[in-house]
Amino acid sequence: MKKHRDFISVLKTNNMRITPARRALIQYILDNQNTQIPLKEIQDFIEDRVVGVNRSSIYRNLEVLKNLDFIQELKLPQKGKCFQYIFDRNVHHFYICKACGKTNKGNNQLFEKIEKALKNVHGFSKANLSLVFYGFCEKCAKTSN
Numbered sequence: 001m002k003k004h005r006d007f008i009s010v011l012k013t014n015n016m017r018i019t020p021a022r023r024a025l026i027q028y029i030l031d032n033q034n035t036q037i038p039l040k041e042i043q044d045f046i047e048d049r050v051v052g053v054n055r056s057s058i059y060r061n062l063e064v065l066k067n068l069d070f071i072q073e074l075k076l077p078q079k080g081k082c083f084q085y086i087f088d089r090n091v092h093h094f095y096i097c098k099a100c101g102k103t104n105k106g107n108n109q110l111f112e113k114i115e116k117a118l119k120n121v122h123g124f125s126k127a128n129l130s131l132v133f134y135g136f137c138e139k140c141a142k143t144s145n
């Protein structure tokens with residue numbers, strides 16, 4: 001798979017070793033790239049397939065992938081800690097409803113404005129904005145009143 005190869009080369013550029021656990025982790029995330037995968041599911045999957053891997057090393061590998069902007073960490077109300085693939089995407093802002101757990105991607109144009117404002121106000125450029133808003137969706141806001 002092309003994306004897999006692309007990302008493996010990113011790891012190599014950053015002097016990261018390509019261990020079987022990392023390879024399996026990357027493939028699993030790519031196979032589920034349109035969803036937010038719960039941490040627990042990732043751990044179960046890797047533990048079933050890679051001999052001698054433990055939870056803390058899986059977690060460390062997720063941290064590595066997070067720091068390389070391959071994945072984003074999210075806290076979802078019903079799923080807990082999750083990871084979302086973002087490597088070749090430019091939209092990775094989310095609105096999450098605290099009541100029903102509905103997760104929506106943010107409007108990219110809105111965030112382009114925020115990036116411009118960061119540049120104008122703080123002189124800060126090329127910010128890799130990865131924003132998550134927690135609140136209530138329209139439906140839940142109505143029923144909670």
Ligand SMILES: [Zn+2]
Nearest residue numbers: 097100137140
């Ligand atoms: Zn809701």
